[in-house]
Amino acid sequence: QVEPPESLIEESPDGFVVENIRLEGLQRIAESTVLSYLPLEPGDRADQSAIRDAIRELYATGFFDNVILSRDENTLVVGVEERPTIARLEISGNQQIETEMLRQAMREQGVAEGRVLNEQVVELLEQELYQTYYAQGRYGVEISPSVRELDANQVALNIEIKEGRVARIRQINLVGNEAFDDSRLKGQMELRPAGWRTLMSSRDQYSREKMTGDLEALRSYYMDRGYADFGIDSVQVSISPDRRDMYLSIHVDEGEVYTVSDVELIGEFPVPAEQLEAFVQVQAGETYSLAKANRSAEFIEQRLGASGYAHAEVRPMPELDRENQEVALTFVVDPGQRIYVREIRFSGSDTTDDQVYRREMRQFEGAPLANVDLDRSRVRMQRLPFVQQVNIEEVPVEGSPDTVDLDVNVEERNFGQFQVGVGYGGFTGLSANVSVQNNNLFGLGHQGQVQVQSNQLGEFVELNHTDPYATRNGVSRTIGGFYNSQSLFAVGQSPVSTKSAGMNLRFGFPISEYDSIRVGGSVRRSEFIQQSGTSDEYRNFIVNHGEQFTRGQFAGSRMDSAELNLAWVRDTRNRAIFPDRGTRRLVGLDVSVPGLDLDYWVGRVNQTSFLPLGNEWILKMDGEVSYGEPYGNDTQELPPFRRFFSGGTTSVRGYENARLGPLDSNNRPYGGSAKANLQTELILPNFFADDGGGQAAQYRFFVFADTGYVWDDIDDVSTDELRSSVGVGANWLTPMGLLRFSLARPINVRDEDRERGIVDRFQIDLGGSF
Amino acid sequence: CVYRQDIPQGNYLDDEDIEAVEVGMTQSQVRFLLGTPMLKTPFHGDRWLYHYYLDSRREHRSHRRDLTVFFDENGVVREIRDSADS
């Protein structure tokens, strides 16, 4: 704050009684405003200290460049020189930093329209802008603020920025590295010399943070491989005269390889030391590794965290014995205070019940804080289909140092898929369909689906509802029903008129943190009526099963069937949306209830696993093996509604939906009783999402290889009929649901496939699984 | 046999903690040694309940240890009751 200049009132210490006050030099600020800040009023005595306070007050407002108090007999004359206010603020020439962010930064410094223009602040601001640009390696930037007088003591402040070219790293030079060659070490670094590979990314732009990060990476690379005495002697950053190229030269002093002489734990042990020692990964005699030491410390911390010491700290302290290159490793264990949780608050959604998230928590209020339980809770919440991201923050409670509250912020994604379509398919004719799926019904976490479809081939209606918490411990209940009447079982198959309806009920019992058992039953009534083009296979099925009847000149049959459905599901995926770790395995058995018209059983095993391969590469494998057969003597074959089909986005991409498999007498797919399928996808790291949030981003690109087929019966199974394809694909998470694109190239296309024209290289589908 | 997660509740104290508390200590000394009591007693200001139980369906046991600290009218410990002794 500028010290106010000397006031001009003569030095009479006792001053004078102010009769009235006159203001001079005011241009736009209202008198009432100035008077409201002036501590003196008519009738007060204006002595030395009162004058000084008045001047200080007026300066404090920041409105004035200059304040002079003088006396005219008994009138206090307040002379002020108003600082101009900024009527218009323009920023031009900035691409790297958006205008809005710049305005925000300036507003915080008090530089905005309507504010008073303060030279020093503008100067400070200019320096800050230079610093921000230099931090991004843009050394060619030029910032020139200019002030243009307007009327009535107002100014237009224009800040012109010439960003200039960004300096790119031309060369990284490592000196003194013998143990590991340049390419291996540079592989550890994020900064890269400019080249075609850095075209899309900004890895060839120098920045101090990346540099410090890289030095750290080099240090840990060496320290993880025994070089306990590794040091970085010097780092030089240099720039070319035209400021377009930058050069990094790092001089390392490797030192020798060290072996661990002995390992010891010291500190307090609320959990017996022997138990903690089990978590130490380092043994005497082996080569020293910083990574192993840190991992051991982490494991010990987690063990302490599990019994309430959430803020425990374990520090590995290596002592170097330089003569014989040995390291004595001591772990200093500081459990800190046992921490308790007072309250858990959820925020981020105003449409979902608090309990929908609270019931997923593994951490309780009024209990010791356990990091393991917190991580488990985050994963469980992220496995809800409507949750995008969960952040848990510990908030200390004043007055009790050993308790914290937990603020759980849940970032939700839209709850489901909604699709209304009216289309005209060559095959299906005019068709309308409505499909609504909501996986957070009423904000209670229930899942509901309604699908209505009607076209030339017939009508199809399906409804189901799942409550994942029918009981408080997570027993889920699913109720579903369907009705369809079609003249064709599936597109591309031989015509047969079917009419069927059914209901199913299923319960899911969790039997461990990751496993659950599903038990349920379903009933179904189906009618099949032959038509002119019905194939022999359908004809045989109709004739040999169920209660025969005739409608017009066509024979048909009616069959009732019921199934008992059992399944075991193990799911360790870490998220519902774009998981990047874990496996979901289902082993299911459906057996028909004997004594009705159809007796069969169907067994299926399918597994989807996600394998992280390091720096954001993920391998996804999705395999299925299913087989079913009739039992007893009056059912000859698996009913059509339980036969398997192959081809299409969920089995072998590159082939049209459900076109692979055994053909009937009309040379149309009839489905088989044995199916095998494997989809393998190599998911690429997300180059474009700058924040590197590959998983949380809205899209995933992958290259894939599919193989699979469907056989009529178990003894027909042979690998030479397997159809495979390779290609590239992308999943895009849209507000309407998950869109899946794939461009496939079948590798072993048969001539008959080509003749039947079932190759379909570009395919899109909505609503697939993640 | 439906799986139910373990439910820990209350202050997990072990022997040294409990032995450290004696009659005659002030409330702030007790709070320093044993921490904040998790089982609130709004209607019984004369006592602090350091109860702990872990209700674990998996191991079919509920590990339990209850300590109650009674204070006289000016907040000095007058009695300590430990469930382990009874």
Place this chain on the structure above:
Amino acid sequence: CAGRDTGPDLDPAVDAEELYDRAYGRLQGGNYQGALQMLRQLEARYPFTPQGQQAQLDQIYAYYRMRDRQGTNEAARRYIRENPRSEHLAYAYYMQGMAWFDQRASLTRRAINLDPARLDISNAQRSFDAFRDLVERFPDSEYSDDARMRMVFLRNLIARHHWHVANHYLDRGAYMAAVARATTVIEDMQPNSVTPYMLELMAEAYENVGESDLAEDVRGVLARSYPDHERGERPHFF
């Protein structure tokens, strides 16, 4: 033209008074977005004048009518900070409360009679704190009575939220968590419509933790202060 928010250039000839009338006209006419832009212009051109301060005040109202909670709250806070001695301060504090006050739960949830207290109540808490600020600083401002009424509604809503959570924990056997939530409502949030049920819940929790004498005492308090509360009565909301 979202980028350049300086909006139409103000011709200097129009003085503050007339400019304000134009902005006020838009405000009345419901064109809040347009009014907001003019008010911001007015404040920029004539800061620290009566019209400038009034323009700042009206911006709060414009944001509120545009249902922009954050904007309303921000504008109110700025007005309070920049006009420490204005006589409209009460209005600014009141509008901070109104910014976060929200009564209408979603249609579907109301259709199946789901209590809004089951949802996240952070906004309700912010609104309650803002109204309390107003009532403490300006006990008899023209807005304080309305604020007190809204505070009663909000306190009950927040208390019911604690009730749902306490029940969730009681149901699952986390008795100490249930007692803690009940204690918060009984000690810090009086008066509220949930206390009798919380007392009963607390007694049941003490019972389950093996503290039957504490349970008896709590039931005693319940009987004395809420004589017509039958034991085991379930609250009307769910």
Place this chain on the structure above:
Amino acid sequence: CAQPDAIEDPRELERFEARYDVDTAWSTRARGRAERLYLGLRPTFDGERVYTAGHAGRLTARNPENGRRIWRMDLDAPLAGGPAVGQGMVLVGALDGRLFALDADDGELLWSTQVGGEILTAPAISRGYIVVKTSDGHVRGLSADDGGEVWSRSEDVPSLQMRGGVDPIIRGSRVIVGFANGQVRAFGVRDGESQWAQSVGIAAGRNELEQIADIAPVMGASDSVVYAASASDRMAAISLSGGQRWQRDLGSLSGLAMDEEMIYLTDRHSEVHALNRNGGASVWVQDALRARQMTAPVVFGDTIVVGDLDGYLHFLDADSGDLVARERVSRKRINTAPVVAGDKLLVQDGDGRVRAYRLSER
């Protein structure tokens, strides 16, 4: 202090009345494309042979008259500083910190040593000692017989410095070294004893770019005075015994040359100045080549020659500064100043192309 000058676009070359013809005596190629690496490679001449080094690792000795190769040695190292010749040895430094010494007559490798820092400048050699400057701010004295380190001194390194560095100059028993922090210091060649230090470049500015004050790569020294310019708009004449003679607020990113009475300097904006050696009074300034990022000048006959960013050589009249001839070596940037070899002028561009020119009056 002066705002760092924004990057001006190089000034267009106008036509002018040439007074000399420039014809190529011979031309060759030292393999190793390194235009944008701003290396310190340039030919050197010991009165008998011309030695050239390419970034790809090859050192060649040639006959100055016709450029025919006398001997050649492949060192399989990223050569970057030199070559320097003296006492029957040819020395060249590499980016990985290795320094090579070869016999000047037959090119046989005498010894090579790991100096421990990136070498971007030509070493200096005299009386059995070699002085090597590395970009980490160290300067080391080595024995000429086996390259063993005799002494080592260092200055701290600023957070951002100019690419390249200063060739050390030995005069008598002293070696003069310029550092990136703007210091010019003199050490005893034999023992590295610090004799004096002058700060020519002043790091004054609020951010790392404004604080750049490196000493320009080419200094000039007579038997009694050393002239050095810095990137922070200051140059100075320092007497070899240590006192400062005069200084001017004229900076340079590439360096200067001198003859009996004049100093010729390429300033930060690539304008060529001629100053009087004692007192530093300005004699002429040639600004026709502004912002062409030019090398330090070299005195060739009665012309002054500089190389620029598009591979042009510009000849200026030593007395008046007028442009008297221009020759295009290649399309590549010329990073190091040309070298005089008898009646020829040698120049090496960023990609290693070496050309020898002869000048004849029109």
